[in-house]
Amino acid sequence: MDCEKFDTVTMDLLYGELDELSEAAALRHLHHCTRCRDIWGHLRTTRELSEIPLEEPPSGLFENIMAQEAHAKKTLPFRERASRVISIMAEYAMRPQLAMAALLLLMIGSSLVFVRTDPQNGGQVLVTELGTPHGENTLRPDSRQEAMVFEGNPAGVPRGGMPAEPNDGAKGAGTSDEDRNPRAKTTGGQAYSEAMAAYQEGRYAEAERLFSEVASSGDERAASAALHEGHAARNGSGCQRAAALYDSVAARYTGGTVSDEASWHAASCYRAMGQLKRAAAHYNHLKERAAYATRALKALEEIEAQLSVAAKEPAASAGSADAEAPATSSNVGASPKTDSEKAAGESAGQPAPGTVPNSPAAEAGSD
Amino acid sequence: MTEGHAESSDEMLMVRYKRGDRDAFAELVRRYQRPLFNFSLRYVRNREAAQEIAQDAFLRVVKRSADFKHESRFSTWIFAITRNLCIDELRKAKHRVHSSLDETSTNGQSLGEKIDGGKPALDGEQGASNNELRGGILKAVDSLPEDQREVFLLRQMGGVPFAEIARITGTPENTVKSRMRYALERLQKELREYEEYARALR
Numbered sequence: 001m002d003c004e005k006f007d008t009v010t011m012d013l014l015y016g017e018l019d020e021l022s023e024a025a026a027l028r029h030l031h032h033c034t035r036c037r038d039i040w041g042h043l044r045t046t047r048e049l050s051e052i053p054l055e056e057p058p059s060g061l062f063e064n065i066m067a068q069e070a071h072a073k074k075t076l077p078f079r080e081r082a083s084r085v086i087s088i089m090a091e092y093a094m095r096p097q098l099a100m101a102a103l104l105l106l107m108i109g110s111s112l113v114f115v116r117t118d119p120q121n122g123g124q125v126l127v128t129e130l131g132t133p134h135g136e137n138t139l140r141p142d143s144r145q146e147a148m149v150f151e152g153n154p155a156g157v158p159r160g161g162m163p164a165e166p167n168d169g170a171k172g173a174g175t176s177d178e179d180r181n182p183r184a185k186t187t188g189g190q191a192y193s194e195a196m197a198a199y200q201e202g203r204y205a206e207a208e209r210l211f212s213e214v215a216s217s218g219d220e221r222a223a224s225a226a227l228h229e230g231h232a233a234r235n236g237s238g239c240q241r242a243a244a245l246y247d248s249v250a251a252r253y254t255g256g257t258v259s260d261e262a263s264w265h266a267a268s269c270y271r272a273m274g275q276l277k278r279a280a281a282h283y284n285h286l287k288e289r290a291a292y293a294t295r296a297l298k299a300l301e302e303i304e305a306q307l308s309v310a311a312k313e314p315a316a317s318a319g320s321a322d323a324e325a326p327a328t329s330s331n332v333g334a335s336p337k338t339d340s341e342k343a344a345g346e347s348a349g350q351p352a353p354g355t356v357p358n359s360p361a362a363e364a365g366s367d
Numbered sequence: 368m369t370e371g372h373a374e375s376s377d378e379m380l381m382v383r384y385k386r387g388d389r390d391a392f393a394e395l396v397r398r399y400q401r402p403l404f405n406f407s408l409r410y411v412r413n414r415e416a417a418q419e420i421a422q423d424a425f426l427r428v429v430k431r432s433a434d435f436k437h438e439s440r441f442s443t444w445i446f447a448i449t450r451n452l453c454i455d456e457l458r459k460a461k462h463r464v465h466s467s468l469d470e471t472s473t474n475g476q477s478l479g480e481k482i483d484g485g486k487p488a489l490d491g492e493q494g495a496s497n498n499e500l501r502g503g504i505l506k507a508v509d510s511l512p513e514d515q516r517e518v519f520l521l522r523q524m525g526g527v528p529f530a531e532i533a534r535i536t537g538t539p540e541n542t543v544k545s546r547m548r549y550a551l552e553r554l555q556k557e558l559r560e561y562e563e564y565a566r567a568l569r
Contacts, residue, residue: 043551043555051523053501053504054402055404057401057405062393065425068425
């Protein structure tokens with residue numbers, strides 16, 4: 001620092017307004033500059049000397065000021081009062097605690113939104129893991145969300161070809177989709193509960209009809225209802241009818257857990273009816289699914305053993321009832337059918353009014 | 368006065384007052400009534416006017432408390448208010464501007480005598496020298512040109528930094544520092560005879 005620079009910072013140095021580095025530089029300059037040291041000495045002495053002795057204020061000044069303050073607060077104009085209130089509110093609004101609370105509320109609110117928009121099939125995961133329907137308790141009966149996916153799409157797959165329940169045919173087959181949908185929309189949860197109640201009480205025909213209505217209504221439990229429709233048909237009418245329904249459900253909800261479950265039950269039915277190739281096709285599909293792989297592979301081994309035994313029988317001949325493959329994405333290629341399978345199917349399957357329904361896709365892949 | 372108020376900064380007291388705490392305002396009055404009165408007294412050189420200015424300054428604080436921003440120092444704010452009131456007073460009563468240090472107050476005492484009022488008297492030669500020194504300081508300060516005296520009083524008595532003085536007076540900071548230096552050099556000449564005495568006192 002030179003003398004010219006020192007002159008510019010003298011006042012700051014005198015009143016302690018210099019930063020540490022500049023102060024150190026100025027003091028170093030003073031150390032070796034006689035001229036500046038002399039000027040600095042006089043200024044510092046004058047500053048100390050001219051400290052003005054403070055006089056005591058007149059008595060009563062404090063009281064006067066406080067009295068004026070009290071009076072002024074009473075007579076403050078509205079604008080001043082309003083600005084004071086706004087100022088106080090702004091101070092509170094700028095507090096970090098308030099900001100944190102707002103953020104917390106936002107987080108809770110957004111998480112509630114996500115919970116409410118849980119995937120449609122979220123409540124049905126438990127069904128898949130257990131392998132069998134676990135009852136309506138797992139299906140969130142309290143949910144009232146409108147599922148728009150199937151809105152206006154009654155079935156997604158042809159259902160008109162399915163044979164009607166013998167005892168309930170007039171009601172079941174005669175009910176059109178137009179008649180079903182309004183009820184399903186308004187009382188979807190109630191209809192499902194009624195259907196489940198009928199199912200549990202063994203009124204399978206009624207349960208099948210009610211489940212069918214829910215399944216075609218577009219309700220969020222349509223998939224579960226369709227699966228239960230198959231169960232009701234199996235328990236009420238037998239595997240031949242149920243297998244067709246299971247095939248239909250498996251095709252309609254391809255890729256979902258309900259599809260896999262339906263595929264498993266379809267396979268069981270076909271196996272019970274002796275239609276081993278069809279059952280094998282389902283099992284081949286299911287062995288790719290982690291939840292079914294072990295059971296499916298075991299079933300496939302058993303079917304293979306059965307087929308090998310049947311092939312050795314002299315009565316074996318060409319022709320088979322196992323002409324269709326399930327309408328799933330992983331069909332097994334059609335193989336030669338045997339009369340033994342057909343015979344086995346007729347003996348194992350329960351009698352049903354009408355032939356086994358074949359989906360168009362399945363028929364296209366048959367011999 | 369509560370213990371918490373005594374330890375609080377001026378700015379915190381002002382915040383509390385804005386929330387309706389009158390005790391905070393009372394603490395601010397206690398802290399600033401003396402320096403504000405003396406600043407006004409040295410600025411307008413009239414006791415009654417100085418007292419009124421000090422009262423008016425606090426009254427403006429009350430009325431404009433919503434305008435106080437936490438970023439600025441309370442001391443700078445209230446000294447700026449007081450300085451403006453002093454200028455107004457000088458405009459209104461120009462005939463008082465050139466009043467001398469020896470202007471007598473209501474009870475007939477000089478300002479120099481007032482300064483020692485209430486304090487224990489110094490004995491002998493030292494007491495006489497102290498009185499003489501105080502009188503000399505006040506006389507020298509009062510004789511400063513107005514622009515220099517303003518800067519001197521704000522910095523020396525109000526403790527307002529140069530940058531804040533520049534903002535209050537609307538003057539460049541370097542000009543403020545120059546005025547301060549001229550004021551000190553002028554005081555140095557006026558008080559030269561007391562310099563040796565002051566050194567001896569240190």
